[in-house]
Amino acid sequence: MxxxxxxxxxxxxxxxxxxxxxxxxxxxxxxxxxxxxxxxxxxxxxxxxxxxxxxxxxxxxxxxxxxxxxxxxxxxxxxxxxxxxxxxxxxxxxxxxxxxGEVCECSIGERENLVGRVNDLAKSRGKKIASPAAAALLENVGRDLAALDNEMEKLALYTGQRPSISIEDVQAVTTPGRQLSDWALQNAVTNSNARAALNALASSLRTRGDEFRVLGSLAAHIRRAIKGKNAALAGEDPAGVLPFNMPFQAKRDFLNLLNRRSLSKFNDDARRLIAGDLALKSGAKAPGALAELVVALCN
The missing domain is CATH 3.40.50.300 (P-loop containing nucleotide triphosphate hydrolases)
Known part of the structure; x- marks a missing residue:
């Protein structure tokens, strides 16, 4: 915050x-x-x-x-x-x-109700989120604003053209088990490990609709990388873009990625993501389209 x-x-x-x-x-x-x-x-x-x-x-x-x-x-x-x-x-x-001037209060009170902030995160993406869904999201993710923003990005992509996010969407995207598989895929891409990325992808595609949750996870990873790289280029600490619940080794690997990869490469990744999204929405088979995307992101 x-x-x-x-x-x-x-x-x-x-x-x-x-x-x-x-x-x-x-x-x-x-x-x-x-x-x-x-x-x-x-x-x-x-x-x-x-x-x-x-x-x-x-x-x-x-x-x-x-x-x-x-x-x-x-x-x-x-x-x-x-x-x-x-x-x-x-x-x-x-x-x-x-x-x-201005005094900006950045702390979150222990008793502050974060439902309003969740609603704002949804609204910034052109979505509405039902109260039970917002409560479920907070229960699954906790009070880390960066992590909430990360999961909302996944939910926005998962729900596609639908204007609202339901509790069923939250349960499909943000359960603890789902988050572990998302970290596995993101970590593999971070470390340019195509074999591990394909294995993580295979374990993530279990039910219909999982392809958009996976796409949302990759989108969050790329967006975080671009923000982190821009922060580093501006002389800021790129660690500020990392969510609190990101595993320690994953944070370390991610910061190493920012050091070795250029901003233009991350922008290329964003374009690949957009192409993958269009392919899925145009009827391409999810396993093949996503496998091609994650291999490209690992190169």
Whole structure:
């Protein structure tokens, strides 16, 4: 959720500009003079610059007075983004931020009802999800927003042209056993292991409709790879795109994949996925069409 807020704020600052040209990131220990120098640098091919300080709690504590002075006359061409774990509203700095900027709360309360967020995820894909289906999805996936987004992507592809997602759809796509088989297929593709990918595919195609669940799983994998690669190219941590429930070794292998594969290759994968989707919807036999797709993705 924090990464989602950061991406939204940066997009508001720089618009459609290239992040590599107009976004600067800092990790602790952070030098105040370097941050101020970045804020004073004119934007290049962008309306504004964004200067992001990650894990900024110590930075804020050490330079509170200097930051207060800066915010009284901030740069007209740059915005400062502070990512902190705690933010007290009683300090003058907090009041200045609230007056001229924005405070984005990224935590999820333990008792917060996430059904509304599930509805928003469905709506963003042009779908409606029934209340029992949303409850079942939360029960199967848990409170990890990245994992919920991942499973909603599968559900959107699984349901095709249907406008609504039912509890039967959720049970078909997101049961724990299904998720294990999805990880097996994604891991095989990640490691370019065509033999393992074909075996995982064969075990995943058990009942009618499984082909679209598998397609959704591959779509989630490719979309995650493109987001992760773009994050890495922008100087961000690509691990931020990974769902919480992703196995440790799978995370490690995925990050290695991002290091060795170019963005253009991932875009080629997306085009292969679209071709596979069209083939299935045009009447191609699922086992053959999907086998051809996963072998291509492993190359």
């Amino acid at each position: 924090r990464d989602s807020c950061r991406r939204r704020i940066i997009a508001q600052i720089i618009g459609d500009a290239d992040p590599q040209l107009c976004v600067a990131f800092f990790e602790p220990p952070v030098n105040l003079s370097q941050v101020l120098a970045e804020l004073g640098t004119l934007p290049f091919l962008a309306p504004r610059r964004a200067v992001v300080v990650r894990n900024a709690d110590d930075f804020v504590e050490q330079h509170r007075e200097d930051l207060e002075k800066y915010l009284q006359k901030p740069s007209p061409t740059a915005s400062l983004v502070l990512m902190v774990d705690k933010w007290s509203k009683v300090f003058r700095l907090s009041k200045l931020v609230a007056k001229i």
